[in-house]
Amino acid sequence: MIFKGEISIIDIYFIKDDAIVDSEVILKVIGDELNREDFKLIQITEKEFETLEVSNSKNLVFYSLKDKKQLRKLEKICIEKDFIYFDTFKILKYGFKKLFEKSKANSFKKMDEKYFKRIEAMEFAVKYDDGKISRGILEADLLIVGLSRTSKTPLSIYLANKSGLKIINIPLVPEVPIPKEVFEATQIVGLTISIDKLNKIREQRLKTMKAEDKASSYASFGRILEELDYSDKIMKKLRCPVIDVSEKAIEETAEIILKLIKA
Structure with missing residues (x-):
């Protein structure tokens, strides 16, 4: 499934099984960073990707697979073809982890600020x-x-x-x-x-x-x-x-x- 352009500087492949993450989401994310004339987003099946022959030297692969065996196989193919590849689930998981770590850190910071404010206030009351x-x-x-x-x-x-x-x-x-x-x-x-x-x-x-x-x-x-x-x-x-x-x-x-x- 080709979303944009016949000639592109970068080919971006999106491979998924029945996972929820959709290629349109990836298109939106990378579309904010790249000129849309510079790439085309291609959605293909895992089997099609295995037999894929490419002429373009710049290729990105985003995959969304739940089966671990399929994941390892796909990563091996990407390494052999010298593709840059990303597991969208891992990206999302990492993003959420960082988000919650930041939120937790902010909560501790606020808690510390309130704690020290109360201690200072109590010392003031006694003084x-x-x-x-x-x-x-x-x-x-x-x-x-x-x-x-x-x-x-x-x-x-x-x-x-x-x-x-x-x-x-x-x-x-x-x-x-x-x-x-x-x-x-x-x-x-x-x-x-x-x-x-x-x-x-x-x-x-x-x-x-x-x-x-x-x-x-x-x-x-x-x-x-x-x-x-x-x-x-x-x-x-x-x-x-x-x-x-x-x-x-x-x-x-x-x-x-x-x-x-x-x-």
């Missing part, structure tokens, strides 16, 4: 925990503000690991002015909690530290009310969304925050 170093505030992707014992630290580290966001948590204490950089931040979320819940958490904390007598006011209702009033005023000034964490697990609060900052 700037409780607003220890105010100069990091403007480097943060997110600020979390709230009273002591509202789970700011574990929430920050959990979010850093989950999202790769750089997070700083800022404690709100009436006697300690918040850094001016907080008012320049673009992403801020406030945490609040019920009086009863915070009282129980702080009392338990004091027992753990064995400091009930030394810092009794820390867990008192009067002190907690004072702090809640102060934090409410600060959050209103910041105009930030506020989440009540009284009955929420860290994971639940984290999901709410991620939805808020994506909105």
Whole structure:
């Protein structure tokens, strides 16, 4: 079957059995690389090829055979006739292998990038925990503000690991002015909690530290009310969304925050 030209620089033979790969596909591939007047594509049977006598010194053979015995026989003929030959199945297999290797490598690269981003974010959260170093505030992707014992630290580290966001948590204490950089931040979320819940958490904390007598006011209702009033005023000034964490697990609060900052 001759597809193009009576006189050609290159004869391209295509041999196949009942395989799916079609000669039209090969024609399209090589047609993009060669001037179509320079070659003719000839589809013949394996038996015809065995007895083929050629005058052209430049010949390409593409074959698509499933039978391994036929394959070896054909390759032997190509070597004897000094033809350049290609197994189309092998070409396709190699192409797909390279494609998937590249895809896999890209996936690992992306995975590594995400992993290191999360590690960096967690280190950032620990370094700037409780607003220890105010100069990091403007480097943060997110600020979390709230009273002591509202789970700011574990929430920050959990979010850093989950999202790769750089997070700083800022404690709100009436006697300690918040850094001016907080008012320049673009992403801020406030945490609040019920009086009863915070009282129980702080009392338990004091027992753990064995400091009930030394810092009794820390867990008192009067002190907690004072702090809640102060934090409410600060959050209103910041105009930030506020989440009540009284009955929420860290994971639940984290999901709410991620939805808020994506909105």
